[in-house]
Each structure stands twice: as C-alpha cells, then as structure tokens.
Amino acid sequence: MNIAEVRNLKKTYLLGETSVEVLKDISLSFEEGDYAAIMGPSGSGKSTLLNLLGCLDRPSAGTYLLGGIDISRLSDDALSEIRSERIGFVFQSYNLISQLSVIENIEVPLFYQGRSPQECHRRSLELVEMVGLGQRAKHRQGELSGGERQRVAIARALANDPLIILADEPTGNLDSARGKEILNLMDMLNRQGKTIIMVTHEDKVAARAKRIVRLKDGYLEE
Amino acid sequence: MVSFRIVRMIKLGIKSLILHKLRSALTVLGIIFGVSSVIAMLSIGEGASWEAQKMIRILGSSNIIIKSVKPPDNKNASTGRTFVVEYGLTYDDAKRIASTIPSVKAVVPMRNIRQDMRYRHRLAEGQVIGTVPWYPDISNFRVSRGRFLTFTDMHKSANVCVLGAGIAKKLFAYEDPLGKEIKIGSDYYRVVGIMQNRGGTNARGGSNITVDEYNFNVYIPLTTARRRFGELIVRRQSGSFNMERIQLHQINVRVASPELVPATAKVIQNLLERFHKKKDFKLIIPLELLRQAEQTKRIFNVVLGSIAAISLLVGGIGIMNIMLASVTERTREIGIRRALGAKKKDIVTQFLVETVVLSAGGGLLGVVFGVTIPFLVSHFAKMKTIITPWSLILAFSISAAIGIIFGLYPARKAANMDPIEALRHE
Numbered sequence: 001m002n003i004a005e006v007r008n009l010k011k012t013y014l015l016g017e018t019s020v021e022v023l024k025d026i027s028l029s030f031e032e033g034d035y036a037a038i039m040g041p042s043g044s045g046k047s048t049l050l051n052l053l054g055c056l057d058r059p060s061a062g063t064y065l066l067g068g069i070d071i072s073r074l075s076d077d078a079l080s081e082i083r084s085e086r087i088g089f090v091f092q093s094y095n096l097i098s099q100l101s102v103i104e105n106i107e108v109p110l111f112y113q114g115r116s117p118q119e120c121h122r123r124s125l126e127l128v129e130m131v132g133l134g135q136r137a138k139h140r141q142g143e144l145s146g147g148e149r150q151r152v153a154i155a156r157a158l159a160n161d162p163l164i165i166l167a168d169e170p171t172g173n174l175d176s177a178r179g180k181e182i183l184n185l186m187d188m189l190n191r192q193g194k195t196i197i198m199v200t201h202e203d204k205v206a207a208r209a210k211r212i213v214r215l216k217d218g219y220l221e222e
Numbered sequence: 223m224v225s226f227r228i229v230r231m232i233k234l235g236i237k238s239l240i241l242h243k244l245r246s247a248l249t250v251l252g253i254i255f256g257v258s259s260v261i262a263m264l265s266i267g268e269g270a271s272w273e274a275q276k277m278i279r280i281l282g283s284s285n286i287i288i289k290s291v292k293p294p295d296n297k298n299a300s301t302g303r304t305f306v307v308e309y310g311l312t313y314d315d316a317k318r319i320a321s322t323i324p325s326v327k328a329v330v331p332m333r334n335i336r337q338d339m340r341y342r343h344r345l346a347e348g349q350v351i352g353t354v355p356w357y358p359d360i361s362n363f364r365v366s367r368g369r370f371l372t373f374t375d376m377h378k379s380a381n382v383c384v385l386g387a388g389i390a391k392k393l394f395a396y397e398d399p400l401g402k403e404i405k406i407g408s409d410y411y412r413v414v415g416i417m418q419n420r421g422g423t424n425a426r427g428g429s430n431i432t433v434d435e436y437n438f439n440v441y442i443p444l445t446t447a448r449r450r451f452g453e454l455i456v457r458r459q460s461g462s463f464n465m466e467r468i469q470l471h472q473i474n475v476r477v478a479s480p481e482l483v484p485a486t487a488k489v490i491q492n493l494l495e496r497f498h499k500k501k502d503f504k505l506i507i508p509l510e511l512l513r514q515a516e517q518t519k520r521i522f523n524v525v526l527g528s529i530a531a532i533s534l535l536v537g538g539i540g541i542m543n544i545m546l547a548s549v550t551e552r553t554r555e556i557g558i559r560r561a562l563g564a565k566k567k568d569i570v571t572q573f574l575v576e577t578v579v580l581s582a583g584g585g586l587l588g589v590v591f592g593v594t595i596p597f598l599v600s601h602f603a604k605m606k607t608i609i610t611p612w613s614l615i616l617a618f619s620i621s622a623a624i625g626i627i628f629g630l631y632p633a634r635k636a637a638n639m640d641p642i643e644a645l646r647h648e
C-alpha cells in the first residue's frame with residue numbers, strides 16, 4: 001500500500017525576475033515499510049523534495065498524497081497538523097533547541113500535539129532510553145557529542161509515532177563510526193516497520209536502503 | 223488542556239528571559255517608571271479630593287467663612303514707636319449680614335485669642351474663641367459631655383468655658399473636667415462642657431487654607447471675651463510694640479442651601495466692601511476648595527500622566543526592539559518548532575507570552591515602586607495620598623496590555639517566517 005505518492009510534481013522558485021525550476025516532473029511513491037535513499041549531485045533538489053514530502057512546503061504543480069490526503073491544497077495550519085501527526089524530521093545539523101534539555105527537546109512535538117505533561121514526559125523518557133541516552137536526559141545539547149545529538153534528534157522524530165521519517169543527510173556531520181551508529185538505529189527502526197526516506201550523497205550510506213532514488217536536473221533516474 | 227499549554231509557555235518564556243537577565247531588566251525600566259507614575263498620579267489625585275471632601279465636611283458645604291486679614295498696606299507703621307493698626311471684621315458687619323441678606327440663615331461671630339490656660343500646675347496653650355450659643359449647630363460640631371454655651375451665659379457674660387477634646391485631655395489627664403475651674407489669662411472659668419474629638423487637616427491642595435486645630439479650642443461667650451480681653455492685641459516685635467485692634471476674627475455664615483452659596487458670597491463681598499476701605503477680610507467658600515482640589519488633581523494628572531505615557535511608550539518600544547532581536551536570534555528555533563508541528567498561532571502565543579511575562583514582571587516591580595512613591599510624597603511634601611486597589615489593578619493591566627500591543631508585531635513576524643528559510647538560518 002502506498003502511504004506517500006507524488007505525481008508530476010514541480011517546484012519553481014522565483015528569484016526576482018527569473019524563476020528557477022528545481023523539480024521539473026517528479027512521480028514517485030513509497031510503500032509502508034519502505035527505506036529509500038535519495039541521491040544526486042549538490043543542488044539537484046534533494047532537500048527541496050524532502051521538504052515537500054515533509055509538508056514544509058507546497059508544490060508549484062502536481063499532487064502529493066500523504067496517507068490518502070492531497071496536501072497541495074491544505075492551509076498552513078492543516079500542514080502544521082500533518083507535520084505534527086505524521087512526519088518525523090531528522091536534519092544534518094541536528095537542529096535541537098539549545099536552551100532545552102534532551103528530554104525537553106523530545107517533548108516538543110508531543111507538546112504541539114496537545115498531550116498532557118505526564119504523557120509527554122513518559123513518552124520522551126521511553127524514547128531517550130531507546131536511543132541509549134537515559135543518562136543524559138537532563139543535559140543540554142552543548143554537553144553532547146554530534147552522534148549523541150543526532151540520536152536525540154531521532155528520538156524526537158519518533159515521538160509522535162510518524163508515518164514517515166524524513167532524514168536529510170543524517171550522517172553528514174558525523175565521522176564514519178558515529179555515522180554507522182545512526183544508520184544502525186535507522187535500520188532497526190525500519191525493521192520495526194517505520195518508513196524511512198533519507199537524503200545522502202554517500203554510496204555506502206545509500207547501500208543500506210532498500211531502494212535508491214536518483215535526482216538529476218530536476219528529473220528522476222531510478 | 224489549554225491551561226497546561228499556557229503554563230508550559232509561561233515557563234518557557236521565563237526561561238528564555240532569564241537567559242538574558244540584564245537585557246530583560248533594562249528593557250522593563252520604562253514599564254517600571256510608567257506604572258509607578260500611574261499609581262503615584264492616581265494616589266495624589268485621590269488624596270487631594272479626599273482632603274477637599276474632608277474640609278467640606280468640617281467647614282460645611284453651605285457655609286461661608288469670613289476671616290479678618292491684616293491689610294498689606296501698613297507700611298506707614300514706622301518702627302520704634304507705638305502704633306495701633308485697626309482692621310478686620312466688626313460686630314456691625316455680623317449684624318448687617320444677618321439682617322440684610324435673606325438667604326443667610328445664621329451668622330456666628332467669633333473672636334480668637336491665643337492664651338495660656340492653666341489647671342493647677344498644668345499648662346496648655348490653645349485658642350480661646352469667643353462665640354455664640356448656636357456655634358455648634360452650623361459647624362457640624364457637637365458637645366460630647368456637658369453642654370455648650372447658652373443665652374444666659376451670654377447675657378451674664380458668665381465666666382464659663384467649653385473645652386476642645388485635646389485641651390481637656392492635656393489639662394485634666396485623669397480628672398473629670400466638668401465643673402472644674404481653669405485659669406485663662408488672669409481669670410477663672412468654669413468648665414461646662416467638652417467638645418467631641420475632631421482633628422484639623424493639613425490640606426495644601428493649592429490653597430493655603432488650613433482648618434483650625436479644633437481640639438485645642440476653648441469656647442467662651444462672645445460677651446465675656448469682649449469684656450475680659452478687650453479688642454486690643456499687643457504683640458512685641460523687634461523691639462517695638464505692635465498693637466492691633468480687631469473686633470471679630472471670623473464670621474461663619476450658614477446659607478439656606480448649598481446652591482445659594484456662590485450668590486450669597488458675592489452679596490456678602492459687596493456688602494463688606496462698602497464698609498471696609500482696606501482689604502482686611504477674606505471669604506472662604508468650602509465648595510471652592512473642591513474646585514481647587516480638582517485643579518491640583520488635574521495638574522498632577524497632566525504632569526504624571528505625561529511621564530507615565532512617555533515611559534510606557536518608551537518601555538513598549540524597548541520591549542518591541544528586544545523581542546525583534548530575540549526573534550532574529552531564534553529564527554532557527556522557530557523553524558524547528560514549525561517543522562515539529564507548531565502552528566503559526568503557537569509561535570505567536572510563545573512570543574506574546576514572553577513579552578507579557580516581561581512587561582507584567584516590569585509592571586509588578588512598577589507597582590512595588592508605585593506604592594512607595596506616594597509614601598515619600600506624603601512624607602516629604604506633606605500631601606495626602608491614597609492608594610486604591612483599583613489603581614494598582616489598572617496600572618498592572620496597563621503593563622500587561624503594553625506587552626500585548628508591542629509584542630504582537632514581533633510575534634507575528636516570527637510566526638510568518640517561512641519554516642524552510644528559518645531552518646536554513648545560521
């Protein structure tokens with residue numbers, strides 16, 4: 001069953017007078033339990049595609065069905081709600097909120113779902129244990145290594161039990177050993193049934209995925 | 223559910239404000255000044271009207287008080303020789319006012335003489351007031367024990383007196399004054415009554431009129447006063463004797479109703495001017511005091527109101543400025559929150575809560591300072607101030623409102639940022 005499907009997707013950026021067509025005609029679908037790597041040269045639009053899949057942005061043309069809902073016509077609030085309910089983001093630069101502790105960072109998506117404080121706390125404790133950072137729950141990001149930060153970010157992405165996890169070069173800032181730990185974590189999540197879409201430009205990383213999607217000049221070559 | 227979110231937001235707001243303690247403290251200075259000026263302004267205004275109302279209660283709203291004043295043009299009084307200045311209200315004035323003006327209901331003439339009084343070895347200084355039996359009726363002032371002066375006392379020029387509460391206490395600590403004899407000047411007077419306790423006021427509301435120290439008055443019949451003390455008052459002044467001849471120091475006039483007071487005052491003024499060549503009397507109209515108090519209040523409202531308005535405006539702009547800086551600083555955080563599911567209104571709320579916490583915190587400090595300013599004003603400027611609870615609530619609400627008004631723009635700016643741009647922000 002397809003949980004995410006894009007048809008004839010276009011994304012154009014307007015830069016003053018000129019417009020840049022970053023994504024020209026993308027049709028693509030992901031099944032439940034999929035593990036896809038998006039590859040392509042720098043500037044080919046990988047992040048742009050991922051942001052569209054993550055409902056952070058709306059396509060210029062084409063449709064995007066997520067869990068059966070066409071999101072290209074939704075309001076800003078409705079998109080926020082979809083992100084809150086169905087999407088888990090992992091970024092290259094971790095993007096933890098610096099003044100919050102590990103546990104508070106993991107609680108953020110739960111907070112926006114309107115969960116009670118007790119529930120937020122219970123769930124985030126569970127997750128911080130799962131990524132092996134139970135001892136660091138009260139620490140701030142400044143006291144954590146890159147690998148640890150990324151594990152916190154993954155725990156946070158899992159907090160709302162999302163339909164898809166979207167990861168934009170999650171190992172890009174890590175050495176290969178730390179990167180491997182992160183990828184092992186991703187593998188485990190996929191084995192548990194999570195759908196994962198990951199942007200990378202390392203073949204070794206992409207090799208872990210079940211399928212590879214290649215972007216070039218705004219088109220797909222699979 | 224909503225309440226726990228707000229609590230959470232407030233905690234978050236306090237947290238990020240504490241992160242920049244000095245910055246936050248400097249930002250709220252304007253709010254602190256503004257809020258404390260609002261409270262000071264309202265308390266001074268409130269105090270001024272309270273004083274005026276108290277004066278009116280004491281003096282009577284349908285009374286006109288005429289006082290003898292020393293005319294300013296007595297430069298011809300050459301130093302070194304004895305010279306008698308004759309001025310002031312006369313018995314004839316009192317009679318004329320009583321008999322010719324229909325709206326006048328009663329006239330109370332008074333002679334005031336400062337004297338030492340003695341009871342055995344105890345000594346007190348007070349004001350001897352020679353007056354008439356109906357004095358208490360028009361002064362809203364009552365005898366608490368014994369009786370007031372009577373017509374018989376007047377006819378006989380009897381040596382009787384009624385003591386003010388303060389002087390009674392001073393001369394007769396534990397004894398019952400009634401029936402005892404006290405010495406005033408060179409004569410003995412029998413105490414026949416004691417007045418109820420009534421203090422004066424220290425009103426300064428623009429007028430320099432103060433109410434007599436009622437509690438230290440001693441009342442004797444006017445006829446007795448005239449006979450015993452005469453009309454000549456001798457003052458020793460820089461080596462020369464200064465003598466004044468005054469018949470009456472004061473005439474209290476009760477008018478039929480408060481509405482007739484201004485017109486009657488005018489008639490009295492004209493009447494007296496016909497018989498007084500010198501400007502040796504003045505009229506005090508208690509209702510007028512209220513107008514003066516209102517004027518004082520207006521002046522303070524304008525001065526302190528402008529300070530408050532400017533401080534609050536500057537404070538508000540300061541808050542807006544800081545919040546704009548904070549929004550820029552935290553662009554990345556905003557992007558992250560949006561990616562994790564925050565709606566625009568969640569971001570607006572977050573920043574608004576932060577500004578309101580900031581301005582309300584300043585407001586709270588302002589209330590603390592605002593409560594102390596009136597204390598200092600009453601202490602140093604001897605002005606009555608009254609802090610009402612609603613003025614505190616009003617001032618505090620203003621500070622919170624400032625937070626909302628000036629926080630709205632930065633908060634909306636934060637919420638309207640493009641999440642992707644915000645995430646990319648370095």
Ligand SMILES: Nc1ncnc2c1ncn2[C@@H]1O[C@H](COP(=O)(O)OP(=O)(O)OP(=O)(O)O)[C@@H](O)[C@H]1O
Nearest residue numbers: 013014015020022041042043044045046047048049
């Ligand atoms: N907001 C924007 N306005 C204009 N152009 C944009 C905008 N965002 C992205 N682009 C352009 O779109 C193209 C694709 O950007 P994108 O970030 O998706 O590339 P990428 O494949 O993720 O590259 P990298 O591997 O370096 O991360 C780039 O040429 C970029 O300049």
Ligand SMILES: [Mg+2]
Nearest residue numbers: 046047048168
């Ligand atoms: Mg990219």
